[in-house]
Amino acid sequence: MTKNIKNNPNFIPYNPAEIEPKWQKIWEENELYKTPDTKKNKDNYFALTMFPYPSGDLHIGHWYAFTPADAHARYMRMKGYNVMHPQGFDAFGLPAENAAIERNINPKKWTFENINNMRRQFKLMGNSYDWHRELLTCTPEYYKWNQYFFLEMYSNGIAYRKDGPVWWDPIDQTTLANEQVKDGKSERSGAEVIKKMMPQWYLKITDYAEELLEMDELEWPDRIKNMQKNWIGKSNGVEINFDISHLSISEKTITTFTTRIDTIFGVTFLVLAPENKLVDLITTSEQKEAVESYKKLAISTSEIDRTSTERDKTGVFTGSYCKNPLNNEKVPIFIGDYVLSTYGTGAVMSVPGHDQRDYDFAQKYNLPIKIVISPPNWNGENLTEAYTGEGILVNSSSFDGLSSKLAIEKISNLIEKKNFGKKTITYHLRDWLISRQRYWGTPIPIMYDQNGEIHPVSKEDLPVILPDAKEFKPTGQSPLTLDEDFLSINHPKYGKMRRETDTMDTFVDSSWYHLRFASPNPQEKPFNKPKLDSWMPVHQYMGGAEHAVMHLLYARFFNKVLRDLGYFKFNEPYKRLFNQGVLLKDHQKISKRSNPLAPDPLVKEHGADAVRLYLMFLGPWDQGGDWSDESFNGITRWLKRIWNICTRDTSELIQENQKDDIYIKKLSHKTIKKVINDLKIFKFNTAISSLMEMTNLMNKFWDERKISQNAWKESIKIIILLLAPMAPHITEELWEKNGYKFSVHQENLPSWDENLAADEDITIIVQINGKLRDQFVINKNLEDKEIISLALNLEKIKNILESQEIKREIYVKEKLVNFVV
């Protein structure tokens, strides 16, 4: 600080606590970030971050997600786009209700208090949000359209009600969608889920499975695309029927599904799921007792245990046999709990030679193991584990010698020709279960008459308002079942009706919110089409990878449904996606309870700009990072240096034409090029480091005093502009202090001159056998030959080469010379 004080007795130190609130207020008063739907000579650019759940406080993880995203939006604005960067709250969901139960607070009140607090905290970040477009999904103006789209889907067969096995979360006391179960546990509560039979509402996402696999037009990380692809889980296979006509029951065949029909000649037994309806029909009287007791055991075992690869495979013989249609071999039929009734056909053809689970089962029950696919270098010996790879067929009658690929094709064709079965495509993806037996969500707009028949609420009667409730205890039934006023309707046409009491999965809310940001207010329609078309699809979406197979898949599905219903033409909601990494502290996840890191005190002490810059400087945004209080100092020191050089009294510099002017100019242009190219691809860390380099060198230029006032001022202007997207407050203040017109955020980024950004003097590296031995500086315009001879004449190189013979000379233009000896 001595430097400033010496140079300028009027020096005012950097005080973020004063300037940050000041500018936040001025921005708000001037509606600086209010985004018009069109702006003359500017293209629209929709920069969206995944909106938060209003859990109460914005933690540092939110800062990590939202401030670099804002820097990118600001950067695009300064590149000349009309940028919309909206924010809202994903405001329905269980925590509100759980707070109501635990602390006896009204969920609505709790939610709105949290929203108010978080909106205040959002404003501390200095983000360029257009709050005029804010949306809260828990308001009737918003959820009315959830209901509207649900009815549209219902009348088009996409929403339907079905009784069947569902995942049940015993802590949250509600059903869950398949995507919301991870490793057999509820993604939200962490409880082990159980299977229940219940009628529930579904959306037919499986109709779109094939189209959802098409991701060519998406500029998304491959990782996310792969996760979606794996989740959809398309597999090509064959359904083949094993003959049981000799058993004299109504069923004549057992259908199994396999992706490896090339192993059909290796089938030595069949395993049915214990729940398979055929089991009772085919079990012989001798086996009845054993089968019954096994079934009881299996039903009480969790699905996770049953499919665990660690667990012993068990089963019981049914006493019956079937016939392999391809070779007429007699095949014994077992039941085993590692086969699930809910996947495929509930029966598998077991090929112990080439499937590990079948191999384990065969070992345990002494069943024959037949090898029909030859592993590489196999000479007929027995295997100690299943060979699951592809190979050449053996012991497979006329198909011997074929490759697995070819055999799959030929055998499938034969099976279809002879009517033994058919080629089938299966998907891992299940229809989206959207019913939740909880209160704080969108009521499903359905009524049941006294016969239990389904009647959709008519669109004119929307929204079905979520009533205020008094009791929220999860009982396994929606708390709405306790509200008689809500529940019973006297319908003019159908008489006494009962409302559906389940509410919608909150992922419905986030499946189309981006559309509403583009067109926030129409009361009579879900959105205004010209506005929608001018903003959509979202140009840049930013958020965490945890939503890869939930939100991101649902939103793509919703987009395609609404497209097919004629609302718009675009195929995808989010054109580009960037996933930020996870922010840790002491190598651990930051959480409210165990490892807290509250941003508000940090902002109070160091300022929002410092926190923003530190988070961006940590490392590459997509890799995440580890917060450290110690390294934070680097950024606060640098901000002080920035403040210092941008507020110096320049009167002691000569006005123009000084010796080093060209060098400070070249430095500026190099930095412009580097920062602009880095921000484009979210490399904030290296953009900041090149700005640091520039400030360090500018200090040196100042100390030498061989620069003019004009050149200095020009460089100061450039540094403020380049820093503006990342540190909006300090740059606004310095912009004003340097006499420029409000606001720096409405300026364009400077452009660079390629010639100025390039180096004139080039350092040539001299290597011998690829090892660095010396280096020298040349002028750009030298001939290749001259450069090589210069290199040969270097004292060091001469000494080393004295007793050596040069075999080869390699010259890489303007980079290096390598002598091979």
Add this chain to the structure above:
RNA sequence: GGGGGAGUGGUGAAAUGGCAGACACGCAUGCCUUAGGAGCAUGUGCCCAAAAGGCGUGGAGGUUCGAAUCCUCUCUCCCCCA
């Protein structure tokens, strides 16, 4: 078990076929200061007292004039799926 990503100083990291460690933290020494969780200067990959030199991007091999970067195998960690 399958798929994907990562592994570089004491620390966060940079370099994506051409000077390994930019930038920053920390540390050390010095200066300034009544004081410092302030500022300034210099140094800081490892080995060697220093210089010269050698070694060095998880490990082993390969391609290349040249590899952190490309290829093969392998170890460790993280994520997704079973």
